[in-house]
Amino acid sequence: xxxxxxxxxxxxxxxxxxxxxxxxxxxxxxxxxxxxxxxxxxxxxxxxxxxxxxxxxxxxxxxxxxxxxxxxxxxxxxxxxxxxxxxxxxxxxxxxxxxxxxxxxxxxxxxxxxxxxxxxxxxxxxxxxxxxxxxxxxxxxxxxxxxxxxxxxxxxxxxxxxxxxxxxxxxxxxxxxxxxxxxxxxxxxxxxxxxxxxxxxxxxxxxxxxxxxxxxxxxxxxxxxxxxxxxxxxxxxxxxxxxxxxxxxxxxxxxxxxxxxxxxxxxxxxxxxxxxxxxxxxxxxxxxxxxxxxxxxxxxxxxxxxxxxxxxxxxxxxxxxxxxxxxxxxxxxxxxxxxxxxxxxxxxxxxxxxxxxxxxxxxxxxxxxxxxxxxxxxxxxxxxxxxxxxxxxxxxxxxxxxxxxxxxxxxxxxxxxxxxxxxxxxxxxxxxxxxxxxxxxxxxxxxxxxxxxxxxxxxxxxxxxxxxxxxxxxxxxxxxxxxxxxxxxxxxxxxxxxxxxxxxxxxxxxxxxxxxxxxxxxxxxxxxxxxxxxxxxxxxxxxxxxxxxxxxxxxxxxxxxxxxxxxxxxxxxxxxxxxxxxxxxxxxxxxxxxxxxxxxxxxxxxxxxxxxxxxxxxxxxxxxxxxxxxxxxxxxxxxxxxxxxxxxxxxxxxxxxxxxxxxxxxxxxxxxxxxxxxxxxxxxxxxxxxxxxxxxxxxxxxxxxxxxxxxxxxxxxxxxxxxxxxxxxxxxxxxxxxxxxxxxxxxxxxxxxxxxxxxxxxxxxxxxxxxxxxxxxxxxxxxxxxxxxxxxxxxxxxxxxxxxxxxxxxxxxxxxxxxxxxxxxxxxxxxxxxxxxxxxxxxxxxxxxxxxxxxxxxxxxxxxxxxxxxxxxxxxxxxxxxxxxxxxxxxxxxxxxxxxxxxxxxxxxxxxxxxxxxxxxxxxxxxxxxxxxxxxxxxxxxxxxxxxxxxxxxxxxxx
DNA sequence: CAGTGAGCGAGCTTCCGCTTGACTT
Numbered sequence: 001x002x003x004x005x006x007x008x009x010x011x012x013x014x015x016x017x018x019x020x021x022x023x024x025x026x027x028x029x030x031x032x033x034x035x036x037x038x039x040x041x042x043x044x045x046x047x048x049x050x051x052x053x054x055x056x057x058x059x060x061x062x063x064x065x066x067x068x069x070x071x072x073x074x075x076x077x078x079x080x081x082x083x084x085x086x087x088x089x090x091x092x093x094x095x096x097x098x099x100x101x102x103x104x105x106x107x108x109x110x111x112x113x114x115x116x117x118x119x120x121x122x123x124x125x126x127x128x129x130x131x132x133x134x135x136x137x138x139x140x141x142x143x144x145x146x147x148x149x150x151x152x153x154x155x156x157x158x159x160x161x162x163x164x165x166x167x168x169x170x171x172x173x174x175x176x177x178x179x180x181x182x183x184x185x186x187x188x189x190x191x192x193x194x195x196x197x198x199x200x201x202x203x204x205x206x207x208x209x210x211x212x213x214x215x216x217x218x219x220x221x222x223x224x225x226x227x228x229x230x231x232x233x234x235x236x237x238x239x240x241x242x243x244x245x246x247x248x249x250x251x252x253x254x255x256x257x258x259x260x261x262x263x264x265x266x267x268x269x270x271x272x273x274x275x276x277x278x279x280x281x282x283x284x285x286x287x288x289x290x291x292x293x294x295x296x297x298x299x300x301x302x303x304x305x306x307x308x309x310x311x312x313x314x315x316x317x318x319x320x321x322x323x324x325x326x327x328x329x330x331x332x333x334x335x336x337x338x339x340x341x342x343x344x345x346x347x348x349x350x351x352x353x354x355x356x357x358x359x360x361x362x363x364x365x366x367x368x369x370x371x372x373x374x375x376x377x378x379x380x381x382x383x384x385x386x387x388x389x390x391x392x393x394x395x396x397x398x399x400x401x402x403x404x405x406x407x408x409x410x411x412x413x414x415x416x417x418x419x420x421x422x423x424x425x426x427x428x429x430x431x432x433x434x435x436x437x438x439x440x441x442x443x444x445x446x447x448x449x450x451x452x453x454x455x456x457x458x459x460x461x462x463x464x465x466x467x468x469x470x471x472x473x474x475x476x477x478x479x480x481x482x483x484x485x486x487x488x489x490x491x492x493x494x495x496x497x498x499x500x501x502x503x504x505x506x507x508x509x510x511x512x513x514x515x516x517x518x519x520x521x522x523x524x525x526x527x528x529x530x531x532x533x534x535x536x537x538x539x540x541x542x543x544x545x546x547x548x549x550x551x552x553x554x555x556x557x558x559x560x561x562x563x564x565x566x567x568x569x570x571x572x573x574x575x576x577x578x579x580x581x582x583x584x585x586x587x588x589x590x591x592x593x594x595x596x597x598x599x600x601x602x603x604x605x606x607x608x609x610x611x612x613x614x615x616x617x618x619x620x621x622x623x624x625x626x627x628x629x630x631x632x633x634x635x636x637x638x639x640x641x642x643x644x645x646x647x648x649x650x651x652x653x654x655x656x657x658x659x660x661x662x663x664x665x666x667x668x669x670x671x672x673x674x675x676x677x678x679x680x681x682x683x684x685x686x687x688x689x690x691x692x693x694x695x696x697x698x699x700x701x702x703x704x705x706x707x708x709x710x711x712x713x714x715x716x717x718x719x720x721x722x723x724x725x726x727x728x729x730x731x732x733x734x735x736x737x738x739x740x741x742x743x744x745x746x747x748x749x750x751x752x753x754x755x756x757x758x759x760x761x762x763x764x765x766x767x768x769x770x771x772x773x774x775x776x777x778x779x780x781x782x783x784x785x786x787x788x789x790x791x792x793x794x795x796x797x798x799x800x801x802x803x804x805x806x807x808x809x810x811x812x813x814x815x816x817x818x819x820x821x822x823x824x825x826x827x828x829x830x831x832x833x834x835x836x837x838x839x840x841x842x843x844x845x846x847x848x849x850x851x852x853x854x855x856x857x858x859x860x861x862x863x864x865x866x867x868x869x870x871x872x873x874x875x876x877x878x879x880x881x882x883x884x885x886x887x888x889x890x891x892x893x894x895x896x897x898x899x900x901x902x903x904x905x906x907x908x909x910x911x912x913x914x915x916x917x918x919x920x921x922x923x924x925x926x927x928x929x930x931x932x933x934x935x936x937x938x939x940x941x942x943x944x945x946x947x948x949x950x951x952x953x954x955x956x957x958x959x
Numbered sequence: 960c961a962g963t964g965a966g967c968g969a970g971c972t973t974c975c976g977c978t979t980g981a982c983t984t
Binding site: 018019020021038039040042048049050051082083104105108109113165166167168170172173174177183184186188189190330522524525529532652653657670671672713722738739741742743780782783789796854859860861 | 960961962963964965968969970971972973974975976977978979980981
């Protein structure tokens with residue numbers, strides 16, 4: 001496989017493409033003298049997080065962004081971790097070459113990859129940019145013969161896009177961490193995708209169904225029927241006394257008629273009365289209308305249409321489709337699968353036409369090849385449509401493929417062949433039938449049919465439908481051959497009730513389609529967009545439907561209210577326009593970014609030609625300002641949704657819950673909402689039901705001793721069991737009784753814990769015995785695990801089982817030992833790393849609350865994600881400590897200075913709360929303490945925000 | 960969102976878009 005072995009003597013050329021599969025193909029077309037290798041996508045990017053930021057930028061306030069927002073948005077680029085080997089290989093190959101051809105895709109990203117390659121490889125030989133749109137020998141050789149220069153403006157446009165996405169994502173996500181829940185995310189693409197799903201659900205919630213009725217009549221021609229001339233036809237009531245009968249589409253989403261003057265709304269009684277009045281009526285054909293029918297084939301596949309059809313016809317998710325397609329591509333069965341183009345190369349058109357003639361005959365072949373104009377607005381057209389590869393398409397049977405690969409290939413093959421076939425033609429017929437009811441009303445029924453006289457492309461391929469009730473294109477519906485005036489007998493007339501349905505939820509495929517239409521996302525990302533919003537818990541799947549979570553309602557609500565422009569559906573489209581201007585040299589990246597980030601009116605922005613979006617002229621503030629001043633964002637408000645009857649749904653840190661009344665007030669109720677409840681199913685009645693019974697309980701049974709019901713729950717500190725006290729037990733006041741509670745052991749789980757386990761757990765704390773002085777020793781389970789307690793002296797136990805088994809002698813033996821202070825002291829270090837060269841202290845690895853860390857007794861540094869206790873070297877340990885020392889003190893003092901008051905208060909508040917809780921005089925005291933803690937926390941949060949604001953202002957001033 | 964004993968190292972989460980393996984399930 002060594003590419004150099006194929007290289008001819010002298011005049012070696014290195015050609016770099018993006019994909020290894022492509023490299024393999026092209027290699028064969030270029031022959032000796034050329035080495036073809038892949039970059040395997042992008043090779044450099046902005047640093048992902050703090051760990052990837054080069055040391056020299058670490059202290060910078062903008063290091064976290066990877067973009068120097070203080071100096072013309074200069075990006076920091078680092079070679080992607082997983083591309084280091086590939087870059088090394090490319091460098092080696094380049095060292096043996098006399099010329100470099102950058103043959104990445106001809107689109108914005110491809111141009112950028114080429115530029116990054118040039119920057120990283122630093123070639124000393126001539127560099128050429130070479131592009132091609134078709135992988136054939138002629139096209140490739142022509143491309144080599146006529147290279148061009150790198151288009152730096154196009155690269156600028158890509159870089160601007162990259163920086164904007166970074167600023168958006170890395171500035172807005174932390175707002176969500178603070179205001180909604182940690183680890184959430186926001187982004188130009190995912191947030192709009194989420195918003196689409198949320199908005200559809202809002203429509204469903206607001207939707208009011210309408211009931212309407214109509215009649216269906218079965219009419220008989222009185223002739224014996226056959227296949228081409230059935231004896232009966234089924235027709236629906238179309239109008240009464242000339243007034244059209246209302247159908248589903250006549251109703252709005254509010255359940256009311258859109259235009260009540262024009263249509264007749266039949267209710268059940270009315271419909272039944274009319275049916276009865278028509279029972280003995282005589283009917284005749286009033287009109288027969290025949291129109292030619294013509295249908296053209298669908299365009300060849302691009303990524304989105306392939307995902308949609310694979311979903312409809314094969315039941316594949318977007319990700320599965322792409323994985324199967326990737327395999328087909330790698331093994332040379334199909335062309336590239338991430339494309340927004342429906343264009344077929346000449347080679348492909350010829351192959352398709354040859355196959356049409358061979359399989360279906362010349363009658364099915366149009367005179368001229370069909371071409372499909374690009375439908376996608378921001379298409380970059382770097383690739384062909386998705387089609388079988390080669391200049392002669394293999395039939396599915398010839399491929400030898402099996403399973404999913406076979407099915408997907410067959411789909412692609414059929415669609416491609418069909419795209420070069422003739423239109424399907426036929427007739428569509430509408431028959432109107434009239435009759436007079438016994439009450440004098442005139443009723444007109446209507447039926448329509450379709451006959452296909454020439455199937456054309458439908459012989460090969462018919463597109464599926466999202467709606468399972470929808471009729472497919474090639475379905476024929478034949479009506480009896482009747483002419484105007486023909487008498488018909490009504491065999492049966494029935495009244496049918498209907499209800500209008502809310503708009504359907506998105507599926508993966510339909511959401512991707514929507515995103516493409518709105519120019520949001522790219523072929524290479526459609527599948528992962530779905531993955532992202534699923535991973536974040538913004539949506540979940542119910543069958544194939546994408547259902548938004550309550551969490552996504554809170555997130556979208558916040559974004560709409562405070563970052564409206566960023567989740568505007570036209571934001572991306574307008575960005576694309578601006579990027580195009582940058583690519584054409586009509587606008588400059590830096591002023592554009594400055595306007596986006598710092599807002600209008602900032603220095604330099606006025607001179608820029610770029611207009612940061614159209615239609616958002618009312619917005620002058622920049623992103624920076626929006627994420628700095630968070631005081632205006634009321635976290636409680638954005639995550640509260642009224643349900644009705646005084647019930648509010650709230651999205652808390654632990655998930656959604658419903659609440660009635662104020663906390664601690666009389667009549668306050670609260671209950672968890674199942675995480676997989678679809679928002680449109682949360683009715684007032686359901687909320688009442690949830691509030692009526694304690695939620696999330698696993699009912700274990702009754703304690704034979706007390707008669708109290710025992711339940712298992714999942715609480716803040718994990719699963720636990722507790723008892724339900726009978727009605728009327730005072731929960732507050734002097735005689736308050738607290739239910740017994742106990743955490744589950746690690747070995748137990750909520751769904752398997754038994755009543756016996758629970759009763760045993762609730763016996764804790766267990767009295768083990770008394771020591772020589774008569775002080776009671778108890779065994780109990782606490783926050784840090786099982787422990788013994790003697791007065792104020794506590795000792796950890798090793799296992800939870802010991803809580804039940806430990807004897808007095810064993811307990812006394814433990815107390816005879818000196819107290820082990822803290823967890824770290826109790827455990828030996830995980831590893832010893834020798835002596836630190838700087839502090840000259842012994843360095844060890846320990847396990848702490850936040851995972852393993854290295855310490856020399858003075859400085860501590862947590863191991864990074866890539867470090868491993870087993871494999872860590874002493875040198876790495878010293879390095880971590882040195883890093884920590886380098887930034888530690890500076891950061892610490894800064895932090896202390898900035899947030900001095902807040903932590904002090906917090907500690908004080910905590911202590912107060914702890915003391916009062918410990919005192920446990922009454923539950924009232926406890927409630928007060930809890931309240932105070934909450935209040936203190938709020939103050940702390942507010943203070944922190946203020947402190948940050950001050951810091952930000954200082955930064956701005958320093959500029 | 961139960962409320963239980965001490966002492967004490969933070970660091971990281973996150974974006975979009977271009978590509979495949981290397982992993983585990």
